[in-house]
Amino acid sequence: MRGRVLAVDRSVTPAVAIIRGERADVRLPARDAWRPGDLVDGGEVVRAGGEGDFPSPRTETARLPRTRLSNLHARAKAVAALRAFFVERDFVEVETPLLVPSPGLEIHLDAVSAGGGYLITSPEYQMKRLLAAGFERIYQVCRCFRGNERGPHHAGEFTMVEWYRAFDELEAIIRDTEQLVAHVVDAVSGSSTAHIHGRAVDVTPPWPRMTVRDAMRTWAKIDVQGDEPAGALRDAVRAAGIDVDDAAAWDDVFFAGFLARVEPAIAALDRPLVLEDWPAPLAALARRRADDPHTALRFEAYVGGLELANAFDELTDPVEQRARFEEDLRLRRERGRGIYPIDEKLLAALAEGLPPCAGIALGFDRLVMLATGAERIDDVLAFTADEL
Amino acid sequence: MYDTSDIRKGLKVLMDGNPYTIIEFQFVKPGKGAAFTRTKFKNLLTGAVVERNIRSGEKLEPANVETKDMQFLYKEGGDLVFMDQTNYEQVTIATDLIGDAHDLMKDNLPCTVVFFNERPVDVTLPTFVFLEVTASEPGVRGDTSGNVQKPATVETGAEVMVPLFIRVGDTIKIDTRTHEYVERVNK
Numbered sequence: 001m002r003g004r005v006l007a008v009d010r011s012v013t014p015a016v017a018i019i020r021g022e023r024a025d026v027r028l029p030a031r032d033a034w035r036p037g038d039l040v041d042g043g044e045v046v047r048a049g050g051e052g053d054f055p056s057p058r059t060e061t062a063r064l065p066r067t068r069l070s071n072l073h074a075r076a077k078a079v080a081a082l083r084a085f086f087v088e089r090d091f092v093e094v095e096t097p098l099l100v101p102s103p104g105l106e107i108h109l110d111a112v113s114a115g116g117g118y119l120i121t122s123p124e125y126q127m128k129r130l131l132a133a134g135f136e137r138i139y140q141v142c143r144c145f146r147g148n149e150r151g152p153h154h155a156g157e158f159t160m161v162e163w164y165r166a167f168d169e170l171e172a173i174i175r176d177t178e179q180l181v182a183h184v185v186d187a188v189s190g191s192s193t194a195h196i197h198g199r200a201v202d203v204t205p206p207w208p209r210m211t212v213r214d215a216m217r218t219w220a221k222i223d224v225q226g227d228e229p230a231g232a233l234r235d236a237v238r239a240a241g242i243d244v245d246d247a248a249a250w251d252d253v254f255f256a257g258f259l260a261r262v263e264p265a266i267a268a269l270d271r272p273l274v275l276e277d278w279p280a281p282l283a284a285l286a287r288r289r290a291d292d293p294h295t296a297l298r299f300e301a302y303v304g305g306l307e308l309a310n311a312f313d314e315l316t317d318p319v320e321q322r323a324r325f326e327e328d329l330r331l332r333r334e335r336g337r338g339i340y341p342i343d344e345k346l347l348a349a350l351a352e353g354l355p356p357c358a359g360i361a362l363g364f365d366r367l368v369m370l371a372t373g374a375e376r377i378d379d380v381l382a383f384t385a386d387e388l
Numbered sequence: 389m390y391d392t393s394d395i396r397k398g399l400k401v402l403m404d405g406n407p408y409t410i411i412e413f414q415f416v417k418p419g420k421g422a423a424f425t426r427t428k429f430k431n432l433l434t435g436a437v438v439e440r441n442i443r444s445g446e447k448l449e450p451a452n453v454e455t456k457d458m459q460f461l462y463k464e465g466g467d468l469v470f471m472d473q474t475n476y477e478q479v480t481i482a483t484d485l486i487g488d489a490h491d492l493m494k495d496n497l498p499c500t501v502v503f504f505n506e507r508p509v510d511v512t513l514p515t516f517v518f519l520e521v522t523a524s525e526p527g528v529r530g531d532t533s534g535n536v537q538k539p540a541t542v543e544t545g546a547e548v549m550v551p552l553f554i555r556v557g558d559t560i561k562i563d564t565r566t567h568e569y570v571e572r573v574n575k
Contacts, residue, residue, distance in 0.1 A: 108422045151415025
């Protein structure tokens with residue numbers, strides 16, 4: 001046994017020490033020479049601890065308590081299981097740059113600038129260019145960066161798993177997602193149960209599905225058409241007893257209702273939920289349904305109320321893509337957010353011909369939270385931004 | 389002005405002319421929606437709690453609020469007299485402001501007093517106080533089951549529920565937020 005002496009109790013005979021080993025904290029009979037903070041190996045002190053009380057809040061030992069160390073071991077297992085999952089399904093792992101000239105234009109994201117460019121908010125644009133180049137099944141595990149995001153489920157720097165299937169549809173991505181989550185949860189915990197905020201969620205595939213319209217109707221008593229003006233939706237949201245600003249835009253009105261009623265209802269489920277068929281104003285980079293232009297081919301996967309992944313049947317039309325980029329830029333200007341250049345190389349790839357494809361971005365840190373039962377994203381990170 | 393990145397517990401802000409302190413907050417961001425901070429504010433004058441969603445980019449006005457470490461000196465009628473430990477100035481504060489915990493205050497207790505526009509509006513006691521038991525019936529011998537408690541009066545006059553083994557003369561630790569007994573303290 002080797003590791004750091006966490007504590008020594010000499011009030012008992014024989015004296016007992018608690019040693020932090022790599023994988024567990026172990027109680028051992030204490031040697032006379034051992035002091036808290038010492039590194040011991042085979043009974044001998046190989047490196048004496050510093051002065052003062054141990055562990056002081058500034059020590060690495062205090063910064064990473066045993067539960068967090070265990071979560072990091074689980075995280076390593078999770079990423080190994082994830083890679084095995086994709087390899088087995090003939091996906092090619094790719095690495096695209098983190099530093100780019102044109103980050104995502106999505107109106108509610110702030111990119112972090114660096115080195116004359118920006119850090120990616122998602123690897124989406126470059127991965128789509130790889131699809132245009134001929135790759136059919138690609139996946140990536142990489143860091144993404146989003147300014148001003150910090151909370152129990154958000155870190156400004158986090159790990160995204162993103163994968164795409166060319167010549168395939170959302171149905172295949174739903175199946176991938178269900179199976180991937182079940183596979184990783186099993187690899188980490190040896191069970192089919194994810195844990196979040198004290199609740200257990202059975203992640204065995206297939207997962208229940210619901211359309212966004214049904215979810216809003218069932219849980220919020222709000223009818224969402226997808227083509228109504230913001231004012232009409234606002235009246236419906238207010239009629240359901242939810243407070244919303246006069247000036248709120250369509251998407252803000254929608255989320256006021258969604259967050260007040262739908263998300264808490266999803267959080268109470270003991271099964272994951274695939275929430276599909278999003279109203280067109282929330283299409284982002286998704287294609288609209290051919291049979292219903294007010295609906296976008298997009299789904300989100302929720303587990304225990306945690307928003308785990310977002311998927312699109314990808315928009316491949318360069319003309320519509322440019323129009324959406326320009327609309328995003330217009331809204332960014334109007335709302336005083338950062339203005340980024342349009343990624344012309346992505347538009348050129350779309351013009352060259354992106355195969356029909358579907359793709360998804362999944363928050364890996366959140367997946368590790370579900371697999372370990374960690375309450376906060378900080379508990380599955382080796383370092384938070386505040387710890388640097 | 390503060391923005392959402394300044395939000396933290398204890399931040400003092402002015403809303404509709406009233407001073408508030410932030411008591412709870414949570415960052416919320418739906419995947420494709422706008423981020424906001426769900427924030428609970430306590431009115432420093434009335435104690436009323438309101439919840440508001442502060443959106444990214446929104447500003448909060450700082451309140452002219454000052455926090456001072458002060459020592460409780462003595463009770464005077466319905467009021468309490470405190471002293472600023474840095475300049476020895478005395479301030480009289482109505483008992484109402486302190487709430488339920490006022491009967492746990494012993495002379496010389498260090499407290500934190502919040503002033504809004506130079507007027508005292510809130511007093512925070514230490515989380516725990518150590519007080520001597522001055523009166524309590526002896527516990528029933530042999531009854532040692534876990535949760536059985538009896539009333540005891542402490543030196544400040546407050547009554548708290550204590551375990552049966554507590555005797556007159558014992559010093560006990562009390563949580564000022566809940567009035568609850570925490571443990572007996574060995575002298």
